[in-house]
Amino acid sequence: MNARQVGYQCLNFAMIVSSALMIWKGLMVVTGCESPIVVVLTGSMEPAFQRGDILILTMDINDPIRVGDITVFKIDGKDIPIVHRVIKVHEKNGTRFLTKGDNNPTDDRGLYAPGQYWLTLTDVVGRAKGFVPYVGMVTILMNDNPKFKYIVLGLLGLFVLVHRD
Amino acid sequence: MVEGENQDKGAPEPIKVVKWDGPTVKNTLDDCVKKVINENYSTWKERHTLADGRLFLSVIAVGFAAFALVYDYLYPFPLSKMVLATCSISYFVLMFVLQIYQWYVEKTTFYQAAENDGKNPARYWRWSSEMKRYDDKYTLVAEYTQGSRWGSMKLVKSIASYITEDGEVLLSLLKKDVDYLRDQATSKRE
Numbered sequence: 550m551n552a553r554q555v556g557y558q559c560l561n562f563a564m565i566v567s568s569a570l571m572i573w574k575g576l577m578v579v580t581g582c583e584s585p586i587v588v589v590l591t592g593s594m595e596p597a598f599q600r601g602d603i604l605i606l607t608m609d610i611n612d613p614i615r616v617g618d619i620t621v622f623k624i625d626g627k628d629i630p631i632v633h634r635v636i637k638v639h640e641k642n643g644t645r646f647l648t649k650g651d652n653n654p655t656d657d658r659g660l661y662a663p664g665q666y667w668l669t670l671t672d673v674v675g676r677a678k679g680f681v682p683y684v685g686m687v688t689i690l691m692n693d694n695p696k697f698k699y700i701v702l703g704l705l706g707l708f709v710l711v712h713r714d
Numbered sequence: 715m716v717e718g719e720n721q722d723k724g725a726p727e728p729i730k731v732v733k734w735d736g737p738t739v740k741n742t743l744d745d746c747v748k749k750v751i752n753e754n755y756s757t758w759k760e761r762h763t764l765a766d767g768r769l770f771l772s773v774i775a776v777g778f779a780a781f782a783l784v785y786d787y788l789y790p791f792p793l794s795k796m797v798l799a800t801c802s803i804s805y806f807v808l809m810f811v812l813q814i815y816q817w818y819v820e821k822t823t824f825y826q827a828a829e830n831d832g833k834n835p836a837r838y839w840r841w842s843s844e845m846k847r848y849d850d851k852y853t854l855v856a857e858y859t860q861g862s863r864w865g866s867m868k869l870v871k872s873i874a875s876y877i878t879e880d881g882e883v884l885l886s887l888l889k890k891d892v893d894y895l896r897d898q899a900t901s902k903r904e
Contacts, residue, residue, distance in 0.1 A: 566779075570779050571802045571805040575799075575802035575803075577798060578802065
């Protein structure tokens, strides 16, 4: 394999990574949301969403939050987004709302930051517009077993680098 | 199937291939044709303009993606929205251009060369090959352009003409056909 072929194999690999990256960034632009695809990690929204479902989010600041909307939000200080339903909304002096998981016995005040009783628009990552069932289990598996993730990615990378079209 | 040849002392390693693996056989035969030409035709110099074109397009595309990545890291979304949109679109446009380039410009070419004997204008050669899936017929095409003249010659032979029972590629037999193609292509007047 001469230098050009090696260069091309590496570029092939870079193009696959870039394609995935550009699709992700493209989705971010189209949905208006910094995290357009999230995986449901817990059963707190059953029976609507099961653990392992993938949610497609959009973010429209001009569409007001209403009771019954399923929002994905982040709490200050925690970096895992939560997917729950809005159960109370106040709009005087800026929008504030309260959420609760369908399958949880109480509202989410126990999850909010200490002293925080309401969520505001800045906490919202997006609203669920569509979902794909089961597919997210792969992500959950890979995150629970990092070795498995590295082996799979390593093998894929190796295959792309060595395979000649 | 052809018989194996006697090896001279100090002869190079025999080239072996798994004779049932179609794509690898085609790639190996292509590499052998290149080897035969580069080692025997002293006035021929290999050119890489097509491969360089492909590399250039790929580098630009990856460049867009890398720029988008860095920009988004430095100025997180939604500040980077316009840059991301532009880079994303440019990337996919370039991917499309690259695909068109591979289908219509590069096609099945695997070797280019410039033949310069000092007297006449340079002859630009383009060798391409094809082999259908699960088929044993290897099609080798030699084309050249010299100023306004051009010539081409095609040869279709079973890979069994060049590869032994054990999967060894016999360069001498391949060289005969490479010489034949070159002579036929240049002798036809266009």
